[in-house]
Amino acid sequence: MTLATRQKWALPGSVTLLVAGVLASLATGDMRLSPAMIWAGITGTDELVSTVLWNIRLPRTLVAIEIGAALAASGVVMQAFFRNHLASPGLLGVSAGGSAGAVIAIGMGWAAWSYYLVPAAAVVGAMGATMAVVVLAKQGASTERLLLAGVALNALLGAVTSYVLSNFTLSYERNAQIIFWLLGGLEDRTWEHVMMAAPIALGAVLLWPLGRSMDLLSLGRNEAQSLGVDVKHLQRRMIILATVMTALATAVAGTVGFVGLVVPHIFRLLFGPEHQRLVPVSLIGGAAFVLFCDVFARSAGDLRLGIVTALVGGPFFLWMLRRAS
């Protein structure tokens, strides 16, 4: 299939994947649901199925869509910002920053004042990590420098998260909490979590029109500026959007790695690097990717979502590193 044909199918293809992912996610769990049963649940003709769908499956599915879209889009933005294929919220420590912020808010008991202090603290934590990476690695930095900055931040912020959890959480809850924040997951997600991450949709809308300018920026700061892009303004918007979207995803699902690395890379290989196409396709495809990983996690006896994305993403990352060298 030629690139032009593939490009034509990019959007319809990713939407189809998303629809399939949503159906699989609604159907999978302790109680397996057929399409007919899902319909009965949605229309309210079967009360039990309706309860399962509305209270458990639908919030979980929507949170999966939100975090998948957010992490994949953040990956696209960070790759354009740093002009490096390997930049992504997980590897650069931005997700870990979000986790640390959220965990501090929970540990200090701020969550009791307002549930929305958790995502706010995640945003602060992620922003701190982003600023640290920007200072340490700068735009156009070598892969080594970028990854080393990410390794250092991930280790530091992971230690902060573990320390806070081990000191502020009751011991019987402790291990489960640490695992949740460090490995990410979608268990017991409620409508509150869906609402908490809802600003991700606004982020996606704001990101959509930046695609063309991101094309120019990804070939160089001076190049973009000389062609009429307000680079300072664009970079500020990109970094704020990517960080806030990652932070919100982390606040509701913990650290889910590799989505921002794998999804944009596959779509760039399939459909070309133009961001006007890559941004929407990654938003939709990222959501589909997390849905399928979560369905697999549930089918394989409640594996952690973060473990599944790492099992897919880890080898993929190593393959990319080998290819890059």
Added chain:
Amino acid sequence: MNALELKQVAVPDRLRSLDLTLATGQLVGLIGPNGSGKSTLLEVAAGLLPTAGSVAWRGRPLKEIPIVERGRLAAWVPQEAHFGFGFSVESVVGQGRFAHGDDGRGVAEALARFDLTALAKRPVNRLSGGERQRVMLARALVVDPKLHFWDEPLAALDVKHALEVLVLAQQLTRTGATVFMSLHDLRLAHCLDRVVVLDQGALRADGPPEDVLSGELLQAVFGVRLRTAPGMILELP
């Protein structure tokens, strides 16, 4: 009206305070040893590097020209193009029309002019150094600007393409554009209307090439001895 006016521009450790005015329709070469500040001066002139003093394009202070309008008025070609992503040649050249609303005008002609038509669909990160340089020049050409700032555009080019770029630059100046480019090959200086010589971040000489490029100057700035001897002259057919 002057195309470019630099007044007391200076960049710490790279460029000492200097004034420079370029008239409209001139092909001006910027020469000097490695590290003499050529790229810095071009970036300052192109409005890409903050500087002390003032920069004006066509009589207007740069600060008063919105960034998107600058993208229509001037084109900048970097010394080396780094392409991390596999955009097609055609799409990178088309980026030159960004500030014109991405209308795609002149892209096919620019590709043809730089022998890139056959490479139009090829990813830019799989091109040779010279091909990449031609892509950047083609992109500058489609901007259709009044001012061109080219940083060593000939460095990676073979002799035919280098001569073609010089001919193009001369043609551009005849249509009222001004071309300010750095170069190393002084044997090509006879194509220029004017030569500006930088040395250790300071303006050393400025004028027509035949006046400026004396044996004394080359000895003082580059540490080489000038000897004219009959030799090979390469020209486009």
